[in-house]
Amino acid sequence: MRPDDRPVRIGIGGPVGSGKTALVAALCRALGAELELAVVTNDIYTDEDAEFLKRAGVLDPARITAVQTGCCPHTAIRDDISANLAAVEDLEARWKALDLVLVESGGDNLTATFSYGLVDHQVFVLDVAGGDKVPRKGGPGVTNADLLVINKTDLAPLVGADLGVMAGDAAVKRGERPVILCSLVDDPGAADVAGWVRAQLAR
Amino acid sequence: MNLLLLTDGRFPAGGHAHSGGIEAAVMAGRVTGVDTLAVFLAGRLTTAGRVAAALAAAAASGAHDLVELDAEAAARIPSPALRAASRTLGRQLLRTARSVLDAADLPDDLHHPVAMGVVCAATSGLGPADAARWAAYDAISGPASAAVRLLGLDPFRAWGVVAALMPEADAIAAGAAAGAARPLTHLPSCSAPLLDIGAEHHAASEVRLFAS
Amino acid sequence: MKARARVVAAGDGAGGTRLTTLRSEAPLVLRDTPGGLYLVGGAGGPLGGDDLAIEIEVGAGARLTIRTAAASIVLPGRPGDGPSNLHVDARVAAGGELRWLPGPVVAVQGCVHHVEMVVALEEGAALMWREEVVLGRHGEPPGSVRSRATVDVGGRPLLRHELALGPGHPGAASPAVTAGARAVGSVLLAGPEWATGAGSTVVGDRAVVLPLAGPGWQVLALADDAPALRRQLIAGIEAAARHTAGRAAP
Numbered sequence: 001m002r003p004d005d006r007p008v009r010i011g012i013g014g015p016v017g018s019g020k021t022a023l024v025a026a027l028c029r030a031l032g033a034e035l036e037l038a039v040v041t042n043d044i045y046t047d048e049d050a051e052f053l054k055r056a057g058v059l060d061p062a063r064i065t066a067v068q069t070g071c072c073p074h075t076a077i078r079d080d081i082s083a084n085l086a087a088v089e090d091l092e093a094r095w096k097a098l099d100l101v102l103v104e105s106g107g108d109n110l111t112a113t114f115s116y117g118l119v120d121h122q123v124f125v126l127d128v129a130g131g132d133k134v135p136r137k138g139g140p141g142v143t144n145a146d147l148l149v150i151n152k153t154d155l156a157p158l159v160g161a162d163l164g165v166m167a168g169d170a171a172v173k174r175g176e177r178p179v180i181l182c183s184l185v186d187d188p189g190a191a192d193v194a195g196w197v198r199a200q201l202a203r
Numbered sequence: 204m205n206l207l208l209l210t211d212g213r214f215p216a217g218g219h220a221h222s223g224g225i226e227a228a229v230m231a232g233r234v235t236g237v238d239t240l241a242v243f244l245a246g247r248l249t250t251a252g253r254v255a256a257a258l259a260a261a262a263a264s265g266a267h268d269l270v271e272l273d274a275e276a277a278a279r280i281p282s283p284a285l286r287a288a289s290r291t292l293g294r295q296l297l298r299t300a301r302s303v304l305d306a307a308d309l310p311d312d313l314h315h316p317v318a319m320g321v322v323c324a325a326t327s328g329l330g331p332a333d334a335a336r337w338a339a340y341d342a343i344s345g346p347a348s349a350a351v352r353l354l355g356l357d358p359f360r361a362w363g364v365v366a367a368l369m370p371e372a373d374a375i376a377a378g379a380a381a382g383a384a385r386p387l388t389h390l391p392s393c394s395a396p397l398l399d400i401g402a403e404h405h406a407a408s409e410v411r412l413f414a415s
Numbered sequence: 416m417k418a419r420a421r422v423v424a425a426g427d428g429a430g431g432t433r434l435t436t437l438r439s440e441a442p443l444v445l446r447d448t449p450g451g452l453y454l455v456g457g458a459g460g461p462l463g464g465d466d467l468a469i470e471i472e473v474g475a476g477a478r479l480t481i482r483t484a485a486a487s488i489v490l491p492g493r494p495g496d497g498p499s500n501l502h503v504d505a506r507v508a509a510g511g512e513l514r515w516l517p518g519p520v521v522a523v524q525g526c527v528h529h530v531e532m533v534v535a536l537e538e539g540a541a542l543m544w545r546e547e548v549v550l551g552r553h554g555e556p557p558g559s560v561r562s563r564a565t566v567d568v569g570g571r572p573l574l575r576h577e578l579a580l581g582p583g584h585p586g587a588a589s590p591a592v593t594a595g596a597r598a599v600g601s602v603l604l605a606g607p608e609w610a611t612g613a614g615s616t617v618v619g620d621r622a623v624v625l626p627l628a629g630p631g632w633q634v635l636a637l638a639d640d641a642p643a644l645r646r647q648l649i650a651g652i653e654a655a656a657r658h659t660a661g662r663a664a665p
Contacts (some may be wrong), residue, residue, distance in 0.1 A: 044412070045410050045412045046409055067220070067414075068220050068223065068413055069220055069412075070221065070352070070414065071219035071352040071353070071412045073415075075219050076219075076220060079213065079215065080213075080216070080217060080218075080219055081215065082215055082298060082299055083217040083220050083291070083295060085298070086217070086227075086291065086298065122396075180230040223593060228590050228591065231620070233590035234590050239590055242586075242588075242589045242590060242621075243588045243589055243591045244591075245544055246588075246590065246591035246592040248586070249584075249585065250592055251593055254421065262652050273630075274571060274572050275575065277572075277574050277628035277629075278566075278572035278573060278628065281574065281575075281576070281627055281633045282625050283626055292624070298623050303573075353625045364518075377526070387572075388572075388575075390564055390575075392575035393577045394576050394577055394578055395592045396578075396599060396637055397590065397591055397593060397594055397637070400622070400623050400636075400637070403618055403623045403625070404620075404623075407616075
């Protein structure tokens with residue numbers, strides 16, 4: 001468990017294009033008024049995600065730090081967390097009153113998960129356009145993440161994805177662990193995910 | 204055994220995100236394959252590697268004031284991008300070492316080679332010669348590994364290049380260890396202009412995989 | 416040959432500078448001209464076996480610029496003469512300014528040349544220090560040069576910069592070092608006018624201007640020949656001047 005004297009750290013991981021950055025932006029919008037927030041992004045080969053967040057105007061750019069990962073996004077969040085840890089600690093040192101630090105991983109594959117040396121809780125983000133069989137395939141992210149978000153549900157009819165199958169398969173893999181279906185088109189503030197984040201802070 | 208522990212590529216001190224200038228050299232078309240990698244590494248070893256080995260050995264010797272030694276390191280890195288990378292790697296190493304080696308009294312902010320020396324000095328059985336070997340090896344192993352990732356090189360051939368440089372790395376480390384207690388201005392300061400120039404281009408580039 | 420030269424510049428208290436000491440010894444001849452102080456080479460050289468040393472002292476309020484009349488063509492001596500050595504030792508007092516702007520050093524095939532430069536600046540002293548090395552005369556293979564600059568400000572290290580070029584230094588043509596460029600140069604800008612600023616550091620493909628950890632900038636450039644190198648260095652000085660209050664004109 002985390003020491004009481006520092007902010008909660010939540011990792012947001014998942015495959016390329018599943019909507020991690022958009023979810024982080026949504027959480028910043030939803031929680032920015034009530035919480036002191038900062039974000040670390042792990043871009044693969046640009047600082048595009050950090051730039052997207054800065055341009056989106058959801059957070060003071062000085063509260064966003066980009067980490068480069070040298071071709072290995074999973075290494076930077078799991079096996080060698082030192083660069084991410086340094087980025088998180090720099091933000092915590094600069095913003096003394098932080099409640100929450102979000103660490104967004106670089107887009108990777110279904111096996112990429114965060115080390116609990118870096119984050120206290122982790123969210124794994126899938127999207128329906130990636131195929132409705134993905135939850136059934138499992139993997140450490142789908143199975144063990146503290147929260148599984150199935151994102152872009154508004155696209156389900158367009159890509160022929162069966163949300164019921166996805167949610168059912170996820171439940172089989174995950175047992176008691178929560179799953180949230182989410183559409184940032186229908187709900188730009190990601191209210192359910194923001195609620196889950198609030199609950200983690202209250203623990 | 205402690206030197207193997209510290210120099211293990213899986214030791215979590217953040218080195219994997221730095222290319223030692225090879226990404227900039229690849230971007231500029233100066234390194235394109237195993238042959239150009241070989242000469243890149245040879246040049247890097249005799250310049251930046253020699254300086255890093257000397258600084259690491261000097262730090263491990265305990266003969267110098269660390270603040271002065273760190274300033275000598277900074278005066279040997281004209282590129283602000285490379286100074287920042289060296290600083291970052293130094294802090295990450297010290298942070299990891301404090302935790303892994305249970306050495307709470309390690310300083311927290313030094314240039315990378317100086318940090319290597321300080322960590323060796325704080326580790327049982329290690330001294331200036333080990334710090335120098337570590338720094339010399341690190342000067343070529345990091346960029347070799349990055350080159351494999353960037354260029355899709357045959358890893359056996361790329362590491363063959365590294366292996367072929369081991370006698371030279373040994374000689375450089377031995378020289379660094381022998382001079383560890385010399386006055387600081389006598390430490391080598393071999394410049395590699397294209398590492399400095401490349402680092403600034405790299406820092407300004409929008410698309411890059413490595414932090415430096 | 417062994418030669419020693421020494422110049423001492425003192426402020427006259429009215430904004431001017433006078434040379435209180437000016438000592439030369441062939442082939443190191445210092446000549447005071449209306450356009451500044453010139454180091455006039457003898458008939459070519461330095462030559463293998465030469466042992467040359469210049470001592471420069473700039474007092475408070477004094478301004479001194481030293482140039483050479485032409486490029487220094489460094490030649491090998493007779494077999495057994497050993498390397499040529501040039502030692503430059505400069506001290507600049509607070510409020511003084513030294514501009515060391517020699518022409519390029521051309522390392523001719525077979526030469527082995529060592530340059531040692533030690534510069535001590537008091538806090539508040541100003542410096543513009545240029546170094547240009549050209550590897551070989553046009554169309555000829557080069558000799559070897561090693562130069563080492565040790566610059567302190569107020570007793571603290573500002574720059575430690577050693578270049579080892581030519582066939583005597585394996586690795587010098589490496590893509591990490593020069594990638595075979597024939598002309599390598601730098602300009603160090605230090606002092607209150609050049610107090611570190613920030614800004615773009617890229618001047619060209621092979622030229623950058625680097626804010627140092629201490630109070631100064633280094634312009635660093637590679638080129639194919641001496642004129643192209645000079646253009647890059649000047650562009651770098653101008654870029655640094657845009658980021659600071661420094662004067663660009665070399």
